[in-house]
Amino acid sequence: MRYTRRSMLGSLAAVAVAQMPRSKSWKPKLGVLARYSEKNLEFIKQEGFAGVELTANPKGELDFATAGDEKAQKVKASLSRLGLDLSVIQSVQNHIAPDPEARKRANAAFARTIEFAGKLGAPFVSTTSGTMPGKTLEEQAVEIARVYTESYFP
Numbered sequence: 001m002r003y004t005r006r007s008m009l010g011s012l013a014a015v016a017v018a019q020m021p022r023s024k025s026w027k028p029k030l031g032v033l034a035r036y037s038e039k040n041l042e043f044i045k046q047e048g049f050a051g052v053e054l055t056a057n058p059k060g061e062l063d064f065a066t067a068g069d070e071k072a073q074k075v076k077a078s079l080s081r082l083g084l085d086l087s088v089i090q091s092v093q094n095h096i097a098p099d100p101e102a103r104k105r106a107n108a109a110f111a112r113t114i115e116f117a118g119k120l121g122a123p124f125v126s127t128t129s130g131t132m133p134g135k136t137l138e139e140q141a142v143e144i145a146r147v148y149t150e151s152y153f154p
Contacts, residue, residue, distance in 0.1 A: 031087055036061045041078050051085035053126070056113050057092065072119035087124060089117040094130030095151075096143045106130070107151045114152060 031051030034040045044052055054075070056062040062071070079086050091113040093106040110127060117125045129144045 029085060031085070033090065036075060038078060041082055041084060045082040045084055049084070051087045052079070053088040053090055054086065054120075054122075055090045055092075056116060058109065062089075062116070067116055069119060072116065075120055086120060086122050088126050089113060089120060089122045089124075090126045092128050095127070095147050096130045096132050096140060098132050098134075103147075107147065111151065 029050035030048075031053060032044055032049050033053045033055065034044060036054045041052065054062060056067070062075070075086075091110055093110045094102065095106055095110065097103040097106055113127075114125055129140070132140050132143060135143075
């Protein structure tokens with residue numbers, strides 16, 4: 001029998017999966033993406049959802065430019081009162097905007113979103129990469145990786 005890198009990795013993965021502890025039942029929590037408001041959170045809870053992903057965008061209720069500690073405490077108190085888990089803060093930005101000023105604003109805004117997510121205790125932040133019209137997908141992917149590595153990962 002000839003061993004290849006693929007067959008070895010496949011075998012190792014199969015062994016690892018076989019050794020994982022099995023839970024008796026898997027009970028996922030169902031959440032929903034929403035804009036923050038007391039009414040939205042109450043509706044989410046009333047409809048039986050266990051969690052929420054909140055959007056944080058300019059001029060919204062969770063505007064990362066103006067939302068500070070007081071707003072974070074208010075949101076956390078609402079989530080706690082309703083028994084909802086906050087899984088993600090979402091902010092849509094064009095991280096690789098071709099215009100240097102637009103890119104600078106987008107990158108700064110997303111950095112503030114990351115900081116605000118920390119204040120809220122959100123374990124994850126989600127976003128979109130953005131686009132660079134006229135550039136290939138590969139060129140855009142390289143730029144996305146560079147921006148994320150330099151601007152957000154530290």
